[in-house]
Amino acid sequence: MSKGIFTDKSHKPTEKEVFEAISQAKPLWDNLINFVENNYKIKSEFKFYGINFGWALRYRKSGRVLISIYPRKDEFLVQIILNGEEVENALKLDIKSETREIIIETQPIREGKWIYLKVTPNTSLEDIQNLILVRSPLTKQ
Numbered sequence: 001m002s003k004g005i006f007t008d009k010s011h012k013p014t015e016k017e018v019f020e021a022i023s024q025a026k027p028l029w030d031n032l033i034n035f036v037e038n039n040y041k042i043k044s045e046f047k048f049y050g051i052n053f054g055w056a057l058r059y060r061k062s063g064r065v066l067i068s069i070y071p072r073k074d075e076f077l078v079q080i081i082l083n084g085e086e087v088e089n090a091l092k093l094d095i096k097s098e099t100r101e102i103i104i105e106t107q108p109i110r111e112g113k114w115i116y117l118k119v120t121p122n123t124s125l126e127d128i129q130n131l132i133l134v135r136s137p138l139t140k141q
Contacts, residue, residue, distance in 0.1 A: 002051060002052050002053055002054045002070075002077070003049075003052070003053045003054060003056075003070045003077055003116070004053060004054030004055055004056055004070030004071055004072060004077065005021050005054065005070075005071055005072045005073055005091070006018075006021075006055040006071060007051050007054040007055075009017045009048050011080060012046055012055060012129070013046070013055055013071065014055055017041045018057075018071045021071045021072065021073055021074075021124060022071050022072070022074065022075065022076050023073075023121075024074065024120055024121040025074060025075050025076055025120060025121050026077075027121075027124075028119050028121065028123060028125060029069070029076055030117075031079070031125055032069070032119070032125055032128065032129075033057075033069075034069065035064065035125070035129055035132070036059050036132065039138055040059070040061055040066065040136065040138075042059055042060065042061050043059075044057045044058060044059050044068070045057075045058055045060075046058070047068070049068070053070065054070060055070075055071070056068040056069055056070045056079070057069040057070075057071075061136050062136075064136075065081060066080075066132060066135060066136055067080050067094075067128075067132060072118075074120070074121075075118055075119055075120045075121075076085075076118075076119050077117070077118055077119070078116070078117045078118075078119060078128050079114060079115065079116050080115045080128070080131050080132065080135055081111050081112050081113070081114050081115070081135075082103070082111060082112050082113050082115055082131070082134065082135060083111070083112035084108075086112065086134050086135055087103060087108075087112065087113055089134045090103055090130075090131055090134045091104070093127075093130050093131075093134070095127045095130060095131075096124075096127055099117065099127040099131075102115060102116070102117065103115055115131065117131075
């Protein structure tokens with residue numbers, strides 16, 4: 001099963017198709033996008049990651065992927081790649097036990113740990129936002 005619902009490389013999903021797919025999770029999608037765009041002043045791009053992943057909304061900062069968001073049926077999946085130091089910092093946070101377990105159980109690869117967090121209409125974005133801040137801390141002004 002692919003990470004996202006849109007797996008046809010020749011068809012980049014439209015905003016309407018994404019919103020229809022994620023359905024009631026759209027307010028959380030909007031909140032997450034607003035959090036990223038307002039705090040990091042970056043724009044997204046849709047990128048195809050292959051048949052096993054599908055299309056994702058990707059945010060890059062300073063040449064690194066900040067997050068990728070994979071639309072799914074009635075939900076979406078957020079991917080955050082954390083290196084070793086970022087994993088240590090993430091585990092120091094006050095996060096839900098389920099999130100902590102996902103971080104611990106994810107096998108490391110060359111880039112670090114590819115953390116996937118599912119977002120449904122009943123999900124709190126707090127853990128995801130905190131992990132984004134670990135990945136790329138905001139600069140103080």
